[in-house]
Ligand code: HEM
């Protein structure tokens with residue numbers, strides 16, 4: 518695979534594991550959360566205390582799994598990726614203004630998406646634990662906690678629809694899915710979408 | 720840096736700005752959201768087909784499934800400290816004096832539904848045929864959803880806008896809202912608004928309801944209880 522010159526390596530095993538752990542937990546949390554949220558689903562499914570437990574236990578499992586992947590995985594690689602996601606150069610800034618410029622390993626839109634995804638994960642966790650703990654200690658119950666949790670759900674849903682469209686449907690970008698599953702992508706595709714990255718890595 | 724131009728750390732800036740906005744919203748979220756949704760209500764009514772966005776209700780239940788209402792067998796029992804215990808059919812209940820109101824429903828977890836249209840029976844009218852005894856000062860509501868119970872003092876139940884409701888927003892109470900009848904007491908948080916009521920026992924002492932046994936206040940005044 519790595520030896521095949523037609524392909525370039527895009528995501529390490531650690532990165533792919535992290536992505537799919539995050540994505541799986543997100544879907545379970547979204548589904549169980551919607552059952553708690555939408556009256557029609559609440560009626561259909563019933564068993565609210567059970568669904569609540571599923572939601573909360575998935576949240577715990579998600580945090581533990583993320584921590585494990587980071588602890589056991591290639592941390593140096595993750596730090597490098599983080600630095601790449603953080604840095605916006607002149608081309609990125611122009612790209613965000615819809616000017617076509619060559620992009621690095623992640624385009625500027627992906628960098629923004631990654632920053633939002635990370636911030637939302639933190640905010641989901643804080644608001645979710647406040648919902649849970651506030652039920653046990655009323656000093657930690659705030660009228661706005663549930664609004665934050667619900668608002669995050671709506672905004673994440675919009676991001677997710679865009680993300681899935683680009684990853685699964687839009688012909689120009691859906692080859693990326695190969696990178697997130699097998700780890701590598703076609704060199705010619707990468708040159709077209711992430712030229713500065715391929716040029717750098719050779 | 721060998722990349723053209725200057726690189727800027729917009730990634731962490733975005734992360735920190737969104738995190739700060741989100742955390743601070745715990746302080747300003749609800750008032751700002753209420754003002755915003757109030758201001759945009761005409762726009763929402765004009766642009767969005769009804770039913771597209773959730774109507775604001777969350778359905779809180781404690782048992783595995785919701786009670787199902789069968790008009791043929793359903794009865795409302797009124798017993799305890801009364802001279803004449805009652806067993807009302809749905810039709811008999813609907814023939815009692817009808818009251819209507821528009822009020823806001825507040826849940827203790829932070830969400831509210833504004834301007835709900837209720838129709839039902841005031842407790843004074845409901846209890847009159849049973850003739851409560853002088854020492855009967857408390858109403859205990861037993862839900863068909865076991866083991867949900869809660870109580871109101873008679874004075875609370877006789878507030879001008881408390882009722883046993885059988886209609887919501889112009890239609891018979893839906894299953895998930897407590898069909899066929901639920902308590903409505905807008906001054907108190909939702910957990911005092913018992914759904915699927917099947918029995919009202921007149922008593923002389925307040926008992927802890929389902930959520931009160933789990934740490935919530937017995938007198939659940941909106942804005943003045945449960946840590947608010
Ligand atoms: C660490 C992460 C999370 C924790 C600890 C958490 C915890 C909770 C808790 C305790 C509740 C309240 C249940 C109740 O009392 O009714 C809740 C509700 C909910 N959660 Fe989460 N959650 C997390 C992540 C998520 C995610 C990622 C989503 C969706 C993408 C989500 C969607 C929802 C929804 C829609 C509700 C229903 C809120 C409502 O009734 O308005 N949660 N969550």
Ligand code: HEM
Pocket residue numbers: 527536539540541543544623626627628629630631632634677680681684685693694695696697
């Ligand atoms: C079936 C569901 C999903 C599929 C098929 C999918 C697919 C992908 C693919 C192909 C990439 C690599 C893009 C590239 O080559 O640059 C990627 C990256 C990424 N995914 Fe997903 N994903 C899914 C779910 C999710 C979910 C639920 C989240 C977060 C809530 C998420 C967050 C991300 C982030 C942050 C990246 C890094 C690049 C970026 O910021 O866009 N993904 N995903």
